[in-house]
Amino acid sequence: MSFGQGGPQSQWDPWKPQSQQPWGGNVDDETPDWAALADRAETRNRRKRLLLIGGGAVATIAVGTAVAMAVMSANGDDTASGKPTNLPASGSLPSAGATSPSFAPTSAPPPLDPKEFISSKAKDTAPLSAELLFPGTQLTMGSTVYKKGPTADTTNCASAAQSTLPKVLTANGCTRLMRVTYTKDDVAVTVGVAVFDSEAQAEKAKTQADTKSIIKSLSGKGVKPFCDGAVCRTTTNAYGRYAYFTIAGFTNGTDVTTKDTKVFSIGDDLAEFAFRQIGRRGEAQASAAAQN
Secondary structure (H helix, E strand, C coil): CCCCCCCCCCCCCCCCCCCCCCCCCCHHHHCCCHHHHHHHHHHHHHHHHHHHHHHHHHHHHHHHHHHHHHHHHHHCCHHHHCCCCCCCCHHHCCCHHHHCCCCCCCCCCCCCCHHHHCCECCCCCCCCCHHHHCCCCEEEECCEEEEEEEEEEECCHHHHEEECHHHHHHHCCCCEEEEEEEEECCEEEEEEEEECCEHHHHHHHHHHCCCCEEECCCCECCECCCCCCCCCEEEEEEECCEEEEEEEEECCCCCCCCCCHHHHHHHHHHHHHHHHHHHHHHHHHHHHHHHC
16 A cells, blocks of 8 residues: 555544544645534434433333232232132121020029018027127217116016006017116116017007007116106117117106207117117028028
8 A cells, every 4th residue: 555645545533533634635625524523423412312212211111010010919819929718708707606605594592681580489599688689888879888787688578667568568479578778977778678479569569559658767787766757758669579668867867858859869879779789680690591
């Protein structure tokens, strides 16, 4: 190959790294066509942009396919995920109540009525005495303490009563009359409990008693005689086969008036205590019978 003038010239391409720029010959003839070069550069740039856009589209399609596959997997065959597919229909599942234990209805025996044991001689068989009915040496009712005095117990009911009461007790079959006296300061109260064979007899005696049907006051053991001639306050009541009475007055022989509230209060306390003691007698016998 000749390198003298007129020989073949290597063409310079600014976009090819191995091309050589000519330095000899006619400069004007060798000036590159800049417009053509710009067109080629623009063409290459468009190709690059198209390739980038095309690649992005392909990536988007790939992501969409992956999402579609995930959705199909979630809605598809559950056996691939290990979930059971042969569950019975809800109607065939056993209900919660089907396995609940059942018990035969039972009923506890009714509690024994304590009053039944103190309403008739047949059931009221526990030991009975003035000391058992009124135990101890003193009695406390609320904040008041009463000192216990003498006691008495007789089967001759009429001998321990006065005025119209002896006749009432005898007519209704009184079998026993127990008495006890309590004192508080200058007031004394005698409580009498009459025993009958039935509740009906005790109730009849209470009904037939009037304002003159009173028991005899009981003195002794340091208690002065009282209510021997003075006006005293009396009460009458009944519970079960027992009728109980009180007579309260001053130990100095003074008459009781409606203003003497202390006497009324003491008499009511002792009447209440007699009622409670009769009731406790029934409760004790009912409890003992329930344990047998």
